[in-house]
Amino acid sequence: MKPKSIVMALWTSVFCAACGLTDVDRVRAAGAAAGEVLAERTLPLLPDDCRRLSRSGVREGDRLDVAVLKADAxxxxxxxxxxxxSGWYDQLKSGWHRGDVQ
Known part of the structure; x- marks a missing residue:
């Protein structure tokens, strides 16, 4: 047998022996448990107020000074x-990273 063949045979046996040490069921159970923990952490609903749209209230025919005041308001x-x-979201995000959000 050539020295290269002996080395390959030894490495093959080392790799095959390592495969027997892996507990696939234990790894799958740990992954499932981690997934369940992450699934329990759901984001709360965005407040309805944050989705509202606004209009200026400026009408055709309004004087320019009135239109500017309406647009400013x-x-x-x-x-x-x-x-x-954004304050609500920042507070939520900081709690999420600490794990305080339920």
């Missing part, structure tokens, strides 16, 4: 809503 509402929703 209309922008304040969605900006406040965006700040509220």
């Amino acid at each position: 209309a922008l304040n509402r969605p900006n406040a809503r965006t700040a509220r929703c």
Whole structure:
């Protein structure tokens, strides 16, 4: 037998012996348990307020100064809503990473 053949035969037996040590059922059970834990952590629903759309309320024929005031007021509402929703989401995300979300 050539030295190269002996080395290959030894490596083959080492690889085959290693396959016998793997407990496939134990690995599958651990994967299933990890999946169940992650599945229990569901995101809460987004508040309805965060999905609302806003309109400026400007009508055809409004004077320019009135239209600007209406547009400003209309922008304040969605900006406040965006700040509220992003604050809620940031708090949710930080709890999610700590594992506090249920």
